Amino acid sequence: MSCGITTVTSKAAPLDQVNVDTDQIIPKQFLTSVSKQGFGRHLFHDWRYLDSAGTQPNLEFVLNQPQHQGAEILLSRENFGCGSSREHAPWALADYGFKVVIATSFADIFYGNCINNQLLPVSLSKSEMDTLFDAVQSAADTAITVDLVNQTVSCNGDNYSFTISPLHKETLIKGLDAIGQTLEQEAFIQAYEKKIPQWRCAPHYE
Amino acid sequence: MKAKTLYDKIWESHLVKEMPNGFSLLYVDRHLIHEVTSAQAFSGLSEKQHSVRQPLLAIGTMDHVVPTAKDLIDVMSAEQRNLLALMHSNCETHGIPLFDLGHTRQGIVHVIGPELGFILPGTIVVCGDSHASTHGAFGALAFGIGASEIEHVLVTQTLVQKKQKTFRITVEGRPNDAISAKDIILKTIQTLGVSSGNGYVVEFCGSVIENLSMEQRMTLCNMSVELGAKAGLIAPDQKTIDYIKGRQLAPKGDAWLEALADWTALRSDNDAIFDKEASINVDDTHSFVTWGTSPEHAIDVTSLLPFPEQEQDENRAQGMSRAYSYMQLTPGMRLDEVKIDVAFVGSCTNSRIEDLRAAATQINKRRVSPKVKAIIVPGSMEVKKQAEAEGLHTLFEQAGFEWRLPGCSLCVAINNDTLSAGTRCISTSNRNFENRQGKGVLTHLASPRTVVESAIKGHIANPAL
Numbered sequence: 001m002s003c004g005i006t007t008v009t010s011k012a013a014p015l016d017q018v019n020v021d022t023d024q025i026i027p028k029q030f031l032t033s034v035s036k037q038g039f040g041r042h043l044f045h046d047w048r049y050l051d052s053a054g055t056q057p058n059l060e061f062v063l064n065q066p067q068h069q070g071a072e073i074l075l076s077r078e079n080f081g082c083g084s085s086r087e088h089a090p091w092a093l094a095d096y097g098f099k100v101v102i103a104t105s106f107a108d109i110f111y112g113n114c115i116n117n118q119l120l121p122v123s124l125s126k127s128e129m130d131t132l133f134d135a136v137q138s139a140a141d142t143a144i145t146v147d148l149v150n151q152t153v154s155c156n157g158d159n160y161s162f163t164i165s166p167l168h169k170e171t172l173i174k175g176l177d178a179i180g181q182t183l184e185q186e187a188f189i190q191a192y193e194k195k196i197p198q199w200r201c202a203p204h205y206e
Numbered sequence: 207m208k209a210k211t212l213y214d215k216i217w218e219s220h221l222v223k224e225m226p227n228g229f230s231l232l233y234v235d236r237h238l239i240h241e242v243t244s245a246q247a248f249s250g251l252s253e254k255q256h257s258v259r260q261p262l263l264a265i266g267t268m269d270h271v272v273p274t275a276k277d278l279i280d281v282m283s284a285e286q287r288n289l290l291a292l293m294h295s296n297c298e299t300h301g302i303p304l305f306d307l308g309h310t311r312q313g314i315v316h317v318i319g320p321e322l323g324f325i326l327p328g329t330i331v332v333c334g335d336s337h338a339s340t341h342g343a344f345g346a347l348a349f350g351i352g353a354s355e356i357e358h359v360l361v362t363q364t365l366v367q368k369k370q371k372t373f374r375i376t377v378e379g380r381p382n383d384a385i386s387a388k389d390i391i392l393k394t395i396q397t398l399g400v401s402s403g404n405g406y407v408v409e410f411c412g413s414v415i416e417n418l419s420m421e422q423r424m425t426l427c428n429m430s431v432e433l434g435a436k437a438g439l440i441a442p443d444q445k446t447i448d449y450i451k452g453r454q455l456a457p458k459g460d461a462w463l464e465a466l467a468d469w470t471a472l473r474s475d476n477d478a479i480f481d482k483e484a485s486i487n488v489d490d491t492h493s494f495v496t497w498g499t500s501p502e503h504a505i506d507v508t509s510l511l512p513f514p515e516q517e518q519d520e521n522r523a524q525g526m527s528r529a530y531s532y533m534q535l536t537p538g539m540r541l542d543e544v545k546i547d548v549a550f551v552g553s554c555t556n557s558r559i560e561d562l563r564a565a566a567t568q569i570n571k572r573r574v575s576p577k578v579k580a581i582i583v584p585g586s587m588e589v590k591k592q593a594e595a596e597g598l599h600t601l602f603e604q605a606g607f608e609w610r611l612p613g614c615s616l617c618v619a620i621n622n623d624t625l626s627a628g629t630r631c632i633s634t635s636n637r638n639f640e641n642r643q644g645k646g647v648l649t650h651l652a653s654p655r656t657v658v659e660s661a662i663k664g665h666i667a668n669p670a671l
Binding site for chain 2: 017018019021023027028029030031033034035036045052077078079080082083084085086087090104105106107108109112113116117126165166167178179181182183185188189192193196197198199200201202203204205206
């Protein structure tokens with residue numbers, strides 16, 4: 001990843017459901033692809049389409065509603081991204097065009113996978129989420145600004161602050177290469193490996 | 207000295223370096239790899255011309271897309287075949303031991319890891335699969351990771367992690383004979399909710415946990431991820447040691463003695479403080495079965511389906527209403543009158559030999575209902591061999607169950623085992639999400655005994671009756 005995130009201003013798509021799991025975000029039938037690209041068209045496939053080929057849009061689903069087209073922010077509820085650890089979930093969200101997911105809470109593995117893919121997960125309180133959902137549901141083109149540098153979400157003149165760990169923030173802003181960063185710690189890894197007890201070392205194959 | 211939790215102890219013994227901002231660089235001891243989530247990690251590694259740092263600290267197998275019916279091997283899709291071919295070439299290129307399709311030790315990654323003696327107490331274990339939490343049963347800190355982190359582990363044998371909070375769940379009471387670890391974890395998830403573990407590592411304690419066998423502990427920890435916790439832990443004890451001793455990849459000789467000495471300290475100190483505590487009592491508990499589309503939608507099999515309007519938590523009430531509509535059920539119905547079409551015993555949750563023995567015992571000379579398709583998928587070639595040596599496969603086949611080859615099968619339905627819309631399946635797997643077993647499929651999670659009893663009766667049924 002090279003480009004970083006600082007500020008996103010966009011309308012938002014309101015997905016008003018709890019426990020949105022990664023099986024819904026990117027259904028299993030698409031996991032046989034060995035690329036990281038192209039998952040956006042299958043995002044929320046089983047909710048988004050009435051048929052398995054994906055040719056008949058489900059017009060009741062939020063992403064198919066004309067007023068929410070072009071949204072770069074997704075709103076949801078508690079425990080977003082629960083279930084499988086598949087990184088295809090943030091790949092699909094990002095490939096579709098989302099840059100930020102704002103929800104009451106996130107499942108831990110999914111949260112980490114977002115950070116590794118330049119997708120910003122923002123947690124706000126339930127009452128703050130209620131306000132955002134109300135705003136977007138009454139006027140779909142309501143602009144929401146997510147400012148990662150100052151850790152704020154702004155909507156209709158209100159500001160909400162959110163927390164993010166400094167390392168995650170820096171990773172998103174600078175688009176850091178996590179493996180490259182860790183490889184700079186080579187001396188520490190080597191020193192650690194020298195003191196690993198025998199029983200934890202590689203097993204013997206007879 | 208400050209009292210420490212088991213989690214603190216494992217964390218500290220794996221600390222390569224404290225990083226700024228509260229993160230730590232941790233050493234990873236064991237890496238489990240399967241064909242579906244590793245392809246992008248290997249291609250990322252190759253693009254950057256990195257190599258695998260410690261190939262012998264990993265093992266690979268093929269489980270997610272493999273067919274489990276003998277006659278289906280030729281009908282795999284080109285994409286499925288490609289995943290197997292890539293897994294094979296990636297392991298070969300990088301020198302990672304592979305328990306390939308056709309190998310005598312092939313099986314579900316979370317079944318073969320422990321079976322081989324690859325999983326040890328006090329280690330850090332990762333897998334590109336959230337049910338890596340299974341291995342917490344050994345007192346290993348075990349969690350699922352995404353493709354970026356798989357690549358990170360392959361290249362550096364480390365991960366940058368932030369310490370989670372700690373959550374102790376104490377399980378007490380005297381469960382009746384029909385209650386298994388599956389019922390206990392479903393009751394726990396129902397009581398505490400699927401997001402109760404977000405941000406935490408769970409440690410399971412209490413007399414009920416101490417009395418569970420290793421395989422039952424694996425079932426319990428397997429579903430700790432369904433509490434929203436990345437990992438669940440159980441302190442190792444004599445049962446853990448007895449399970450590991452002598453297994454193919456377990457330490458031997460002096461290394462074994464050194465391990466035993468280190469493992470004695472692997473428990474939370476008596477006065478250790480946890481960030482959160484909960485207790486679950488299993489007295490008078492019947493078998494638990496899910497009715498909805500979240501693992502927290504579980505109830506005692508003898509009770510009536512709950513009313514969303516009586517649920518205090520607004521979020522949970524919303525989830526329940528949606529689940530009723532998907533599952534084609536109504537509040538107030540009896541769960542044990544719901545008819546089923548398919549019964550599935552298998553998955554990394556419930557496909558070990560004890561699960562199959564429990565399933566076989568429940569048959570008790572009866573037959574599967576003619577209206578039900580019932581399949582039993584052993585977790586590994588080793589489990590299959592053992593079950594066949596005990597004659598369990600004959601009991602299953604005579605009762606009308608299909609006896610399959612090892613694989614993830616209907617748990618993940620990314621293989622040839624998938625069901626059609628409207629099919630109602632009672633399943634020993636771990637996730638009852640919408641569309642999990644096929645688009646529009648209605649999944650009920652339950653224990654092996656409950657699944658067998660239901661297959662025989664043709665409707666969801668209490669195995670204790």
